[in-house]
Amino acid sequence: MVYVPDTIFALATAPGKAGVAVVRVSGSLAGHAGSALFGKLPHPRMASLRILKDAAGRRLDQALVLFFPEKNSFTGEEVLELHLHGSVAVVNAVLRELSEMDGLRLAEPGEFTRRALENGCLDLAQVEGLADLIEAETEAQRRQALRVLSGDLGDLAGGWRSNLIRAAALLEATIDFADEEVPVDVSPEVLGLLGNVRSELATEISGVEAAERIRTGFEVAILGAPNVGKSTLLNMLAGREAAITSEYAGTTRDVIEVRMDLNGLPVTLLDTAGLRETTDHVEGIGIERARERAKAADLRVFLIEQNQHPDFQPLPGDIVRTAKADVLSDATDAVSGVSGQGVSDLVKEITTTLSDRAARSGIATRERHRTAMGRANDNLSAASAVLDLGPDHYEIAAEELRSAIRALDSIVGRVDVENLLDEIFSSFCIGK
Numbered sequence: 404m405v406y407v408p409d410t411i412f413a414l415a416t417a418p419g420k421a422g423v424a425v426v427r428v429s430g431s432l433a434g435h436a437g438s439a440l441f442g443k444l445p446h447p448r449m450a451s452l453r454i455l456k457d458a459a460g461r462r463l464d465q466a467l468v469l470f471f472p473e474k475n476s477f478t479g480e481e482v483l484e485l486h487l488h489g490s491v492a493v494v495n496a497v498l499r500e501l502s503e504m505d506g507l508r509l510a511e512p513g514e515f516t517r518r519a520l521e522n523g524c525l526d527l528a529q530v531e532g533l534a535d536l537i538e539a540e541t542e543a544q545r546r547q548a549l550r551v552l553s554g555d556l557g558d559l560a561g562g563w564r565s566n567l568i569r570a571a572a573l574l575e576a577t578i579d580f581a582d583e584e585v586p587v588d589v590s591p592e593v594l595g596l597l598g599n600v601r602s603e604l605a606t607e608i609s610g611v612e613a614a615e616r617i618r619t620g621f622e623v624a625i626l627g628a629p630n631v632g633k634s635t636l637l638n639m640l641a642g643r644e645a646a647i648t649s650e651y652a653g654t655t656r657d658v659i660e661v662r663m664d665l666n667g668l669p670v671t672l673l674d675t676a677g678l679r680e681t682t683d684h685v686e687g688i689g690i691e692r693a694r695e696r697a698k699a700a701d702l703r704v705f706l707i708e709q710n711q712h713p714d715f716q717p718l719p720g721d722i723v724r725t726a727k728a729d730v731l732s733d734a735t736d737a738v739s740g741v742s743g744q745g746v747s748d749l750v751k752e753i754t755t756t757l758s759d760r761a762a763r764s765g766i767a768t769r770e771r772h773r774t775a776m777g778r779a780n781d782n783l784s785a786a787s788a789v790l791d792l793g794p795d796h797y798e799i800a801a802e803e804l805r806s807a808i809r810a811l812d813s814i815v816g817r818v819d820v821e822n823l824l825d826e827i828f829s830s831f832c833i834g835k
């Protein structure tokens with residue numbers, strides 16, 4: 404018997420009051436469900452305004468409906484989209500009606516996308532790109548996610564794969580004809596192919612860290628002595644009173660985090676406890692935390708009082724500013740969280756520094772990709788090393804190439820990823 408998956412349905416838009424709410428149905432009974440709700444199905448992929456009715460013929464809503472035939476939809480299955488009036492009551496009534504139809508059930512989180520993957524409409528990297536696109540809050544995140552969703556990583560891995568398959572084929576041919584006189588030495592060509600793939604892998608591997616930062620956000624820590632004005636500056640940057648400020652030194656004790664969009668870059672600003680020697684136990688813990696978080700941050704902004712020597716060592720690339728520019732006679736390189744003096748300049752410098760780092764990102768965006776590329780790279784370096792030992796060792800080199808191909812295949816989900824799927828899809832919301 405052929406296994407037919409259930410037909411699933413869910414609200415695809417955010418729950419709550421809205422102008423329009425979209426309910427999506429996917430599976431072999433999607434068309435049936437549509438006919439039951441509003442009669443004849445519209446032309447494939449053409450919007451049509453219909454009256455939806457329940458089984459007893461009572462009106463549920465007037466809605467724009469779309470029908471996508473099998474193989475011509477996001478999931479690869481028949482898909483029905485109902486663009487309803489976005490009220491809780493309308494959505495609930497339609498979901499209730501669908502749940503009463505035979506063979507239909509509510510979708511699990513990410514189940515639509517999972518079906519798209521299973522039906523070959525998306526590869527695994529694209530699924531990750533889609534998850535990132537839905538999470539995207541800033542321009543940099545949107546652009547990066549869209550690149551992965553478009554399949555660029557799959558294309559790149561596909562190119563490496565073809566090169567490695569050609570290299571493996573050359574080796575296999577030599578192995579198969581080992582007893583005969585082989586006129587050509589294949590190792591230069593094989594080494595050339597491996598060299599190209601390895602250098603591209605190295606570039607991509609080195610870009611993952613920056614890409615991860617774009618995904619999860621850059622951390623910028625504001626540091627300085629107590630009372631120098633760190634919290635006031637953070638509030639000015641955040642545009643709201645995120646941190647408590649006061650004239651008492653030692654006000655900020657724990658690390659305060661504010662997420663913001665800094666000219667398209669996702670940034671988490673950290674306000675930290677003022678750095679000083681203290682006998683106060685709780686303040687001491689805060690200062691220790693401040694130092695640790697600041698060390699791990701992507702960038703540090705040091706605020707110093709005029710004419711005071713900081714008792715800390717900025718790292719290369721860190722930003723140093725004199726505090727309280729508004730009360731200084733010479734406000735060069737100074738900033739004020741009270742008057743706003745120097746703030747746009749500071750924002751510009753933070754943005755430039757982080758943009759330079761963001762520019763190092765490649766197409767691969769996750770630790771999972773880095774691990775797979777790293778494994779492939781190790782296999783290829785092992786293969787290159789044994790190739791130099793002569794044709795007797797080609798068998799081992801070919802095995803290393805096969806392992807490298809398997810590692811690269813895991814990026815797009817061709818192999819070895821069953822155990823990852825639950826983890827990846829659990830981060831999706833229902834209806835996606």
Ligand SMILES: Nc1nc2c(ncn2[C@@H]2O[C@H](COP(=O)(O)OP(=O)(O)OP(=O)(O)O)[C@@H](O)[C@H]2O)c(=O)[nH]1
Nearest residue numbers: 630631632633634635648649653654655677739740
């Ligand atoms: N004139 C002037 N006063 C400021 C400025 N920034 C902060 N202050 C004042 O300095 C005092 C300390 O400000 P905070 O922002 O709480 O300083 P902080 O560095 O976060 O202090 P801790 O939490 O103790 O580490 C407050 O009374 C602020 O009003 C500034 O740019 N100009």
